[in-house]
Structures are given as structure tokens and as C-alpha cells.
Amino acid sequence: MKPVDPRLLRRARGARVFLAASVLIGIASGLLIVVQAILLARGIAGMVPVADGGTGVLRGDAGGGEAGGGVPDGGLLGGGLLGGGLLGGGLTAVALGLGVVVVGRGLLVWGQEVVAQRAAAAVKSTLRRQVLEHSLKLGPVWLSGERSSALTTLLTKGLDDLDPYFARYLPQLVLAATVPAGVIGWMATGDLIAAGTVVVTLPLIPIFMALIGWATQAHSRRRQHALSVLAHHFADVVSGLPTLKLFGRAKAQESAVRRVTDKHRVASMSSLRLAFLSSFALELLASISVALVAVGVGLRLVDGKLGLETALMVLILAPEAYLPLRQVGMQFHASADGVAASEEVFRILETPLPERGDRTDVPDLRVSPLQLYDVTVRYPGRDEAALDGFDLDLRPGEVVALTGPSGTGKSTVLAVLLGFVELERGVVVAGGSAADEFEPTVWRRQFAWVPQRPGLRMGTIADNVRLGRPDASDDEVRLALIAAGAGELELDKPVGEQGQLLSGGQQRRVALARALITDAPVLLLDEPTAGLDPDAEATVITGLRASGRTVLMVAHRPALIAAADRTVTVGTRELVNA
Numbered sequence: 001m002k003p004v005d006p007r008l009l010r011r012a013r014g015a016r017v018f019l020a021a022s023v024l025i026g027i028a029s030g031l032l033i034v035v036q037a038i039l040l041a042r043g044i045a046g047m048v049p050v051a052d053g054g055t056g057v058l059r060g061d062a063g064g065g066e067a068g069g070g071v072p073d074g075g076l077l078g079g080g081l082l083g084g085g086l087l088g089g090g091l092t093a094v095a096l097g098l099g100v101v102v103v104g105r106g107l108l109v110w111g112q113e114v115v116a117q118r119a120a121a122a123v124k125s126t127l128r129r130q131v132l133e134h135s136l137k138l139g140p141v142w143l144s145g146e147r148s149s150a151l152t153t154l155l156t157k158g159l160d161d162l163d164p165y166f167a168r169y170l171p172q173l174v175l176a177a178t179v180p181a182g183v184i185g186w187m188a189t190g191d192l193i194a195a196g197t198v199v200v201t202l203p204l205i206p207i208f209m210a211l212i213g214w215a216t217q218a219h220s221r222r223r224q225h226a227l228s229v230l231a232h233h234f235a236d237v238v239s240g241l242p243t244l245k246l247f248g249r250a251k252a253q254e255s256a257v258r259r260v261t262d263k264h265r266v267a268s269m270s271s272l273r274l275a276f277l278s279s280f281a282l283e284l285l286a287s288i289s290v291a292l293v294a295v296g297v298g299l300r301l302v303d304g305k306l307g308l309e310t311a312l313m314v315l316i317l318a319p320e321a322y323l324p325l326r327q328v329g330m331q332f333h334a335s336a337d338g339v340a341a342s343e344e345v346f347r348i349l350e351t352p353l354p355e356r357g358d359r360t361d362v363p364d365l366r367v368s369p370l371q372l373y374d375v376t377v378r379y380p381g382r383d384e385a386a387l388d389g390f391d392l393d394l395r396p397g398e399v400v401a402l403t404g405p406s407g408t409g410k411s412t413v414l415a416v417l418l419g420f421v422e423l424e425r426g427v428v429v430a431g432g433s434a435a436d437e438f439e440p441t442v443w444r445r446q447f448a449w450v451p452q453r454p455g456l457r458m459g460t461i462a463d464n465v466r467l468g469r470p471d472a473s474d475d476e477v478r479l480a481l482i483a484a485g486a487g488e489l490e491l492d493k494p495v496g497e498q499g500q501l502l503s504g505g506q507q508r509r510v511a512l513a514r515a516l517i518t519d520a521p522v523l524l525l526d527e528p529t530a531g532l533d534p535d536a537e538a539t540v541i542t543g544l545r546a547s548g549r550t551v552l553m554v555a556h557r558p559a560l561i562a563a564a565d566r567t568v569t570v571g572t573r574e575l576v577n578a
């Protein structure tokens, strides 16, 4: 897995801006860390004049001065006085400088947070919009089934997991790239050997992180899987308890629940143990590396090859070089969910759209016939063709009933006409041109569709009917409802979420009114009278015939089939005996 997904930068401008801002902030942070170390070193060195004298003594000793006994006192005193003199002005400046640095670092952290929150919000909204647009283009068939609920989760909670990715991981990644470089660079100006030690030991951290990750990858994947299976099992057992209780079998499940929870606990603990062990290993590695630097610095300080101030600066800077790298590893895991969500997003965005032309001169189906030749459809992941070599000739003004057992591809025929599915073989022809030459939205204007599930949305009855024609007057809406056999429904009655406040039959009739109010020449109706009483069904049939439009309807009920000009049976090959 890459540290930064290039697709994220390519698709979301917010992410690019954010990365640029983070680099600037990272560089500034690196500078401030160096300045802070310099000031601290200067301040401490200035406050400890004794140590300076001490170095003098040591140096004197090293020089082999025999009669140096009395000198240290004077030297010490002089150093102390001198130091004290410097101290008055120097220390205030140092303290002031430190104050400025601390405030500066605080401001940078604040700025980073603000930028991160904005970027996360911008990127999430960009990705959400792109996924929505793309999945709308992919069409309702692609969206159907479990995919729509998966998409709902992804677009709501799933993408929110990108927050830690932007707020923690990416900034830390930038810091890991900028701060060690700056710190090592500055250390090199004071103590080349210490800088060299850091350069040699620093790569050990990412190497160890990779090694640990590599060694535990298979393990943690197995754990993840086990955890999700166990979670599922647990939820299953618990949700089944009422039934079990009803049949007096609940007691027996107690041990099952205990066993499952125990396994769950053991699995969680072993995952945690692994996480703690790996961070312990990295911590240890960083500590040892810093210790190596410290020992070297101490030795050179005693040898007099290094001034106290430089030595202090190197010591203060050394841990700063390791910190960002270690943190990256931790934040990486924290943002794993967000990364997984974004990968899912890109998988959707990279699903190729069906190839369609851009012709807008769609023939008027009021006068042109519509034909299907040898149409074969196979849904992804299915071996069986949903529709195999299907032919149909639909003349303008005809009312045709599609019949056949359930699952033979009747709804699929409607989806083919609407351009919602890809053809494996065959062609749809309108007025002599292949349907896939036309721009999809213009093509679909020829059709009004009542799907098997009516798909009403929040709002009133009138709102839902007006989806068919937004500028329809109240009278027109009422007429459409009457033609659909739903004359008794009030226009301003709310339908609730997905039409829940209406009965199934009412929902269907509202959907039918929504189709009738359009001026589309062809009506595609998927079982329009299911759930309707005979009276309502008769009204619907009269309404359909009166509309004078071409109608292709999936029909089961005898009354509806009898009302059609002719009947076409779909795919009776394998299912005849079924």
C-alpha cells in the first residue's frame, strides 16, 4: 500500500491544496524545532557557567598542566562572573525567543488542524458528489440489491473515517519527511558524527515498521476475519434469543454465547498484544538510537572536541528526528478505515460507464417502431443469461403484455430499453438507428417507467406525481391520479419515507400517475396492477388505453393480460419445467 494514494490527489483538489499547505507547515515546524533546540541549548549552557569552568579544568588536565590546581578557582570565578554578566541580557533574550517559538509551534498546530478539517470536509464532499454522479450514470440496475445499502454506508459513515487520515496521518507523514531532514541538517553543522549516527539509525525505524507489518500482516488479516465472523455470529445468537426463548431453548444458548464472547475476547486481546508489542519495539529502537547519539556526544564533550552548547543542542534535537517517523506508523493504523473507504470509492469511480453515443436526434416513438433483436443480457457474476436471444417488435400505439414465470427476465427487458444494462449480444433499434448511438438522458425521455418497486420519495402525493412533469398544474396532477385509479388520494397527503405512509397498491398507483403525467410516447410498466383490487385495476386499464400511448407492461393478472393487444412470453426455455 502506498503512503499517499495518488488517486486521492488526482480526484480531489482539496487534498492537493492540503498537502501543499501541510508541507509549508511541516517545514515551518522543522525550523521552529531547530530554533527551539538552539535556544534551549544556549539558555542551559548560559545558566551553567560551572560546567564551562569544568570543561576548562578538564581541558587543562588533558593538556597535562601540573600546577593547574589554583587556576580553576579563578577560572571558575571569572567564568561565573562573565557568564553572569552575559546571563542578564542573554537569558532574557533566550527566554523571549523560546516564548515566541512555543507560541509559533502552537499556532502551527492550530493552523494544521484547521487546514486538515477543511480539507477533510472538502475532499469528502468532492468524493461523495463524484460517487453519486458516477453511480447515477451506472444506473439503477448497478445500484440495486445490497449495493445500494453498501453505498449508503460508504457515502455516510464510511467516508467520515477519512477525518483521521487528513487530520493525523497526512500531516504526520509530511512532518516525517521534513522534520528529520531539517534536524539532521542542522545537527551536521554542529556535530557531524552525531548527525551521521542519526542518518544510519533513522532508517531502522521504517525498516522495522515494515518488517513488523510484514510479519503480522497475514496474522492480523486472519484476526480481522475471525473478529468479523465472531461479531456476526454473536449478533446472530443474540438476535435469535427471542425465538429460542419461545421454544424454551434459550438456556442452551447461554454456553454458546459465553463461548463466542470468550473467543471474541481472546481474539481482540491477541490483536492488541501485537499492536502494543510492535509499538514497544519501535519505542525501544528509537530510545537505543538516541542513546547511541548521547554516548557519542558525551565522549566527544569530555574529550573537549565539542562545546557544551553544541552538545546540548544535538542531544535536544536527536529525539526530534525519530519522533515523526514513529508517529507516522501509529497514525497509519488509525486511518486504515478511511483508506479502505477511499479505496472503495475509487473502485466505484473506476467502474467503466456503458459506452453510449451522443446523438440527440432520437426518433419519435409515437411514429417509429421499437425493435429488439437477439438481445442477450448476463448480469455480472452470473453464469446464466438473464435474457437470451430475445426478440420484440413494438409498434406505435400498441399495448403489449410481457408474461412469463418469475425470474425469466421480464424486468430485464424494460431495463434494456431504458439502457440500464449492457447487452452481451443483440441490438435495440428505434426508427432504423441503434439505441446505443443516442445520448442516454435524451433517449430516456421517450419512456415513462413504473418500476417493480414504485420508489416514491419524501413529500406529498402531488410532489411525487410532479416528478413526471414538474410544471403540471393541480388539475393535471388530479387527472393523472384519477387515470391511475387513485382519484381518492389527497394531493397534499404526505407519502413518508419511500412511500411508507401509503399502502402498496396506493404507492403503485401514485407511481403510475407519475408515469401518465409525462408526455413520453412509450410507457414501460412493471406489474402496474399488483396489489390493486379489481375495480382499481379496471380503472387503470381504461386509463392506459385512453392515453393512446405505446405500452409495454409486465403482466401477471388475467384482466391486465386480456386488456393487451397481444402477449409476448419471455424466456420459457429452461424454466418450462421448473
Ligand code: ADP
Binding pocket: 141, 142, 144, 145, 379, 380, 382, 386, 404, 405, 406, 407, 408, 409, 410, 411, 412, 413
Ligand atoms: P423477472 O422480472 O422476469 O422476474 P428479472 O428480469 O428481474 O426477472 O431477472 C431475470 C434474472 O436476472 C433473474 O434470475 C434474476 O435473479 C437476475 N437478476 C436480475 N437483476 C439482477 C441484478 N441486478 N444482478 C444480478 N442478477 C440479476
Ligand code: MG
Binding pocket: 410, 411, 412, 452, 526
Ligand atoms: Mg420483475
